[in-house]
Amino acid sequence: MNAIEAEHLSKSFGSVTAVDDVSITIPEGGIFGFLGPNGAGKTTTIRMLTGVLIPDAGSVRILGTDVNKDPLTAKLKMGVIPENGTVYSDLTAEQNILITAKFYGMDRASRERRSNEILDRLGLSERRNDLVRTFSKGMRQRISIACAIVHSPPVLLLDEPTTGLDVYSRRLVIDTVRHMNQEGSTILLTTHNIEEANALCNTISIINKGKIVATGSPERLKKTFDTSRYVEVSFDQPVGKDLFAVPGITRAEPWGDKWRVYTDDPDRAVKHLASIAEREHLTIVSIATSNPTLEEAFVQLTAGV
Ligand SMILES: Nc1ncnc2c1ncn2[C@@H]1O[C@H](COP(=O)(O)OP(=O)(O)O)[C@@H](O)[C@H]1O
Ligand SMILES: [Mg+2]
Structure with missing residues (x-):
């Protein structure tokens, strides 16, 4: 029952x-x-x-x-x-x-x-x-x-x-x-x-x-409602936006002491970021993929109230 x-x-x-x-x-x-x-x-x-x-x-x-x-x-x-x-x-x-x-x-x-x-x-x-x-x-x-x-x-x-x-x-x-x-x-x-x-x-x-x-x-x-995928990455030195101009990365924004890198394919983006760091002799201090949150779902569903 x-x-x-x-x-x-x-x-x-x-x-x-x-x-x-x-x-x-x-x-x-x-x-x-x-x-x-x-x-x-x-x-x-x-x-x-x-x-x-x-x-x-x-x-x-x-x-x-x-x-x-x-x-x-x-x-x-x-x-x-x-x-x-x-x-x-x-x-x-x-x-x-x-x-x-x-x-x-x-x-x-x-x-x-x-x-x-x-x-x-x-x-x-x-x-x-x-x-x-x-x-x-x-x-x-x-x-x-x-x-x-x-x-x-x-x-x-x-x-x-x-x-x-x-x-x-x-x-x-x-x-x-x-x-x-x-x-x-x-x-x-x-x-x-x-x-x-x-x-x-x-x-x-x-x-x-x-x-x-x-x-x-x-x-x-x-x-x-997991639509916006991104990777957050930080390096040991300041870098410019042009560093992220590679295929598979749609846009990059400074985000606190990190960069938020938007992508449709987080796996590919992470691999790109690793090879960029290698090539430019940068140390990756932190890297994380986004987890969809319930807040995102909520905001999308109740938008325009
Ligand atoms: N007794 C009431 N008389 C007139 N309007 C009411 C009354 N109770 C609720 N409402 C209206 O109904 C809508 C839903 O209210 P409510 O159920 O209290 O929402 P919530 O609990 O989700 O905040 C609101 O627009 C509120 O102003
Ligand atoms: Mg109430």
Whole structure:
């Protein structure tokens, strides 16, 4: 069974089409990333997936349950971390988690066991008795996540879980997401951070202006958009541009203390550069071929926003 199945979702606000015919299928056990610039429609999509917003068209099933026809059953299968996490400022860290656990109908023993486990995992054990109002943004976000995972939901949806967080909170959040996935939860997260999507997700959809423009593994997306190939080389002495006027090298540009040499055939370019260096008695200090990056794919797909 698929963990998340969204078919032909659309949503407009007045004249703005926020989400335009988006379909998503996530098999159980996956970590799926929804990557797009601000205003692309990520939050609107998550709100439809979680039953907070009724779509104009389309349907959503969470582990087989239709979110709009049977919202309560669907919601029990989900943990949700909204864009602006919802936590009770006037309760302590621990009270927030325990009250959420109670809402999900967990018995006292499992509420306490799970709360201790999560506080520890999210680095909040020592602050368990402090009011959340005294917490930093990163700590609040960790509480928000703690509440969302207290009932070990099989499906976890996170809207920009690490945006604006300090390095320490960010790492704890990412580790927790990975851990939940290893324990069997299916994850959908949105992000505008390419590196994060690359590091965490096994499948990514890039969304732009309400439409999915590409879907695939990070590696496949990188390969698809691997158009500009180049070799970066540096020598022990300054050299001129004319040095690179050989067949197979389309152009050369100074790049910091290196030269960036564009080519359709990196292998041939590297061999040329080696023989040039030999002939001119230059020492090659460094040489590297370009690796396609997800950033290139992202920029190409979302260009002209
Ligand atoms: N409640 C709303 N009312 C009016 N416009 C909205 C509302 N929510 C979102 N939008 C618009 O829909 C588009 C997509 O927004 P959103 O889903 O929040 O994008 P993202 O999360 O990718 O930044 C934007 O143009 C935004 O201004
Ligand atoms: Mg958003």
